[in-house]
Amino acid sequence: MSAKSENLFMVSLKDAAAGGAVALALFGVLIGMKAEVASGLGGQLGIEYRWAAVAIAVAIVFGGRLLLNLFVWKTDKPVTATAKGFLPSAKPLAKLGKYAMPVFLILAVVLPFLLMSAYGSRGSRQYLDLAILVTTYVMLGWGLNIVVGLAGLLDLGYVAFYAVGAYSYALLAQYFGFSFWICLPLAGILAAFWGIILGFPVLRLRGDYLAIVTLAFGEIIRVVLLNWYDFTGGPDGISGIPRPSFFGIEFERGPGGFADTFGLEYNSIHRIIFLYYLILIMALVTNFVTMRLRKLPVGRAWEALREDEIACRSLGINTTHTKLTAFALGAMFGGFAGSFFATRQGFISPESFTFIESAVILAIVVLGGLGSQIGVVIAAVVMIGGFEFFRGLEEYRMLVFGLLMVVIMVWKPRGLISTRMPSITLSGKKAKGISADLVQEGHG
Amino acid sequence: MSSWETNPVLTIEHLTMRFGGLVAIDDLSFNVGRGDITALIGPNGAGKTTVFNCVTGFYKPTEGRVVMHRTNGEHYLLERMADFQISAKAKVARTFQNIRLFGGMTLLENLMVAQHNPLMLASGYSLAGIFGLATFRKAERQAVEKARYWLEKTALIDRADAPAADLPYGDQRRLEIARAMCSGPELLCLDEPAAGLNPKESGELNTLLQYIRKEHGTSILLIEHDMSVVMEISDHVVVLDYGEKISDGTAAEVKDDPKVIAAYLGVPDEEVDAVEEEVGI
Ligand SMILES: Nc1ncnc2c1ncn2[C@@H]1O[C@H](COP(=O)(O)OP(=O)(O)OP(=O)(O)O)[C@@H](O)[C@H]1O
Ligand SMILES: [Mg+2]
Numbered sequence: 001m002s003a004k005s006e007n008l009f010m011v012s013l014k015d016a017a018a019g020g021a022v023a024l025a026l027f028g029v030l031i032g033m034k035a036e037v038a039s040g041l042g043g044q045l046g047i048e049y050r051w052a053a054v055a056i057a058v059a060i061v062f063g064g065r066l067l068l069n070l071f072v073w074k075t076d077k078p079v080t081a082t083a084k085g086f087l088p089s090a091k092p093l094a095k096l097g098k099y100a101m102p103v104f105l106i107l108a109v110v111l112p113f114l115l116m117s118a119y120g121s122r123g124s125r126q127y128l129d130l131a132i133l134v135t136t137y138v139m140l141g142w143g144l145n146i147v148v149g150l151a152g153l154l155d156l157g158y159v160a161f162y163a164v165g166a167y168s169y170a171l172l173a174q175y176f177g178f179s180f181w182i183c184l185p186l187a188g189i190l191a192a193f194w195g196i197i198l199g200f201p202v203l204r205l206r207g208d209y210l211a212i213v214t215l216a217f218g219e220i221i222r223v224v225l226l227n228w229y230d231f232t233g234g235p236d237g238i239s240g241i242p243r244p245s246f247f248g249i250e251f252e253r254g255p256g257g258f259a260d261t262f263g264l265e266y267n268s269i270h271r272i273i274f275l276y277y278l279i280l281i282m283a284l285v286t287n288f289v290t291m292r293l294r295k296l297p298v299g300r301a302w303e304a305l306r307e308d309e310i311a312c313r314s315l316g317i318n319t320t321h322t323k324l325t326a327f328a329l330g331a332m333f334g335g336f337a338g339s340f341f342a343t344r345q346g347f348i349s350p351e352s353f354t355f356i357e358s359a360v361i362l363a364i365v366v367l368g369g370l371g372s373q374i375g376v377v378i379a380a381v382v383m384i385g386g387f388e389f390f391r392g393l394e395e396y397r398m399l400v401f402g403l404l405m406v407v408i409m410v411w412k413p414r415g416l417i418s419t420r421m422p423s424i425t426l427s428g429k430k431a432k433g434i435s436a437d438l439v440q441e442g443h444g
Numbered sequence: 445m446s447s448w449e450t451n452p453v454l455t456i457e458h459l460t461m462r463f464g465g466l467v468a469i470d471d472l473s474f475n476v477g478r479g480d481i482t483a484l485i486g487p488n489g490a491g492k493t494t495v496f497n498c499v500t501g502f503y504k505p506t507e508g509r510v511v512m513h514r515t516n517g518e519h520y521l522l523e524r525m526a527d528f529q530i531s532a533k534a535k536v537a538r539t540f541q542n543i544r545l546f547g548g549m550t551l552l553e554n555l556m557v558a559q560h561n562p563l564m565l566a567s568g569y570s571l572a573g574i575f576g577l578a579t580f581r582k583a584e585r586q587a588v589e590k591a592r593y594w595l596e597k598t599a600l601i602d603r604a605d606a607p608a609a610d611l612p613y614g615d616q617r618r619l620e621i622a623r624a625m626c627s628g629p630e631l632l633c634l635d636e637p638a639a640g641l642n643p644k645e646s647g648e649l650n651t652l653l654q655y656i657r658k659e660h661g662t663s664i665l666l667i668e669h670d671m672s673v674v675m676e677i678s679d680h681v682v683v684l685d686y687g688e689k690i691s692d693g694t695a696a697e698v699k700d701d702p703k704v705i706a707a708y709l710g711v712p713d714e715e716v717d718a719v720e721e722e723v724g725i
Pocket of ligand 2: 541
């Protein structure tokens with residue numbers, strides 16, 4: 001035993017020393033030398049040496065690697081295995097999924113009233129804004145879930161459709177003076193249309209290629225919006241986007257406004273509450289449609305496509321059309337969310353539609369568990385809510401966030417809610433969920 | 445005249461498939477008789493799976509013609525059709541040598557996916573389905589009944605709501621056949637359905653195939669290595685070797701064909717000696 005542990009120590013030490021050497025070589029130049037423009041008139045370039053910082057970095061690598069070797073990688077009883085025991089097991093979480101939906105729904109419906117009574121109309125505004133933001137991401141997550149979770153097509157450019165929706169609304173309103181309620185369906189249709197146009201060439205590709213090309217298309221749309229100055233206003237964006245009305249009744253002070261019509265005292269929070277319910281309803285419609293489609297032939301074909309595309313073709317399923325419907329439908333919901341975004345902000349610019357948005361939405365879907373509707377909700381609340389919650393930490397926010405992601409991925413690599421529920425059962429009873437290890441993730 | 449010459453369900457004419465320099469199938473012609481069980485046999489790498497892939501549209505043949513004659517009198521030139529149309533319109537279904545099930549879906553779901561096209565039509569391309577119209581609900585019930593029928597026939601009904609990937613190997617093979625049958629084929633192509641089965645399972649498979657042929661009038665084209673299976677159930681045997689047809693006839697005829705014996709068992713020693721003498725070794 002002692003000989004073995006001695007051996008373990010020596011091996012670990014050697015490995016850590018090697019790691020330290022690599023770190024020294026890398027950090028020696030990366031951290032150790034800093035090019036500096038000398039202040040003063042000459043503006044000469046000089047090098048500042050920071051050997052202390054290098055020493056610290058190398059020591060961290062050496063020490064960290066040694067500890068990891070000793071306690072995790074090389075030993076028979078890694079501490080992570082013990083630590084895993086402390087994390088809640090996955091089973092209760094799956095059960096939670098069953099009850100979470102109604103609980104979340106009720107909570108979501110009464111939320112504005114809860115906030116109003118707790119913080120008053122002034123204090124609750126910031127929380128309502130956050131709730132709107134979270135719900136928007138829930139809707140986007142649900143939309144993308146159709147494409148990534150059900151059909152298994154890795155789309156890294158989902159934000160493109162969000163942008164198309166937002167700009168459709170803004171431009172239609174600007175050029176034709178259409179109201180929100182006319183623009184909303186039009187924006188969805190236009191986004192779906194773009195989904196089909198992009199889908200045709202893109203969906204021949206599979207896996208990584210599909211991911212890269214969708215990413216590129218997402219960027220192309222943003223760059224076009226940025227450079228087509230005459231039409232979209234380029235980097236200046238579009239401002240003065242009309243606010244939504246309560247089916248024709250504007251949220252304004254004075255006679256004819258919302259408050260006046262319903263005999264309330266005017267308060268700017270009314271509009272926020274209305275926006276909240278608007279996005280909540282839009283998100284719920286997205287959810288309802290997705291859940292229904294999953295039980296229809298087209299939804300089953302999506303999932304079958306994710307499982308095995310060749311088998312699908314041998315059964316007479318037109319895989320191109322099936323992929324396109326998933327792409328177009330996902331795009332349509334993205335478009336709806338986009339036009340909501342535009343009306344909420346009143347101002348949009350290409351800045352809001354960068355790749356990071358796609359990444360966040362995808363992260364929500366993946367963390368929640370591919371194909372799981374409730375998982376998306378939990379992930380959106382945790383991620384978007386967490387972003388705001390940790391705002392005080394400033395630049396460490398991303399660090400905390402990254403750490404959280406790593407923990408979740410280690411603990412539940414297939415996302416929070418990863419069991420798949422069968423879409424139909426022979427017995428008529430609710431069937432047991434299918435464990436995630438059996439379900440394919442799809443290859444595009 | 446044998447039935448496959450007078451009333452074929454599938455005719456393959458001068459089929460050639462090249463992969464670069466490799467000729468996987470070389471000018472192959474044969475017929476599959478309507479209502480027959482036809483076996484396609486040959487040593488490893490003879491090109492059997494490649495024939496299937498050409499028939500079901502997964503490969504585009506380099507040359508040749510593949511015609512499906514449906515019972516309703518329609519003819520389809522399969523080499524010109526997309527793979528999914530071959531299943532949907534020409535009614536040719538297939539299974540795969542390395543099983544391809546929808547592993548994360550239940551058995552019932554697997555069989556429902558196989559009925560995608562009629563269900564899609566009934567759901568009004570999903571519009572009627574979203575609102576749960578009665579016509580769609582009826583079609584769905586019928587589809588479930590059809591699935592139940594095939595699950596019973598393949599003795600998988602007890603596990604209808606279990607994921608397909610959880611099934612033992614033999615059951616997976618049968619499920620793949622059930623799934624193919626759910627698409628309502630007139631020609632069923634099975635790629636080594638008995639591979640990996642124990643003798644009992646293999647016997648049950650024979651019964652199942654004969655049932656399918658008799659009760660549903662589905663013609664069967666199967667690839668098989670196990671000669672006992674071939675001899676027992678097939679009406680017609682086609683033998684391939686290095687992409688060429690070396691024999692074609694009833695099981696009894698093929699069994700005694702010296703070329704087939706040579707391909708399977710190797711050439712007798714005297715012949716080797718004779719050839720060696722000729723070339724002067
Ligand atoms: N897609 C392909 N690309 C290149 N060569 C191929 C391809 N498919 C098949 N081949 C080649 O064609 C030949 C015939 O292969 P095929 O799979 O049809 O044989 P098989 O008769 O089914 O053999 P087995 O009994 O092992 O299944 C082999 O030499 C194979 O390597
Ligand atoms: Mg083969």
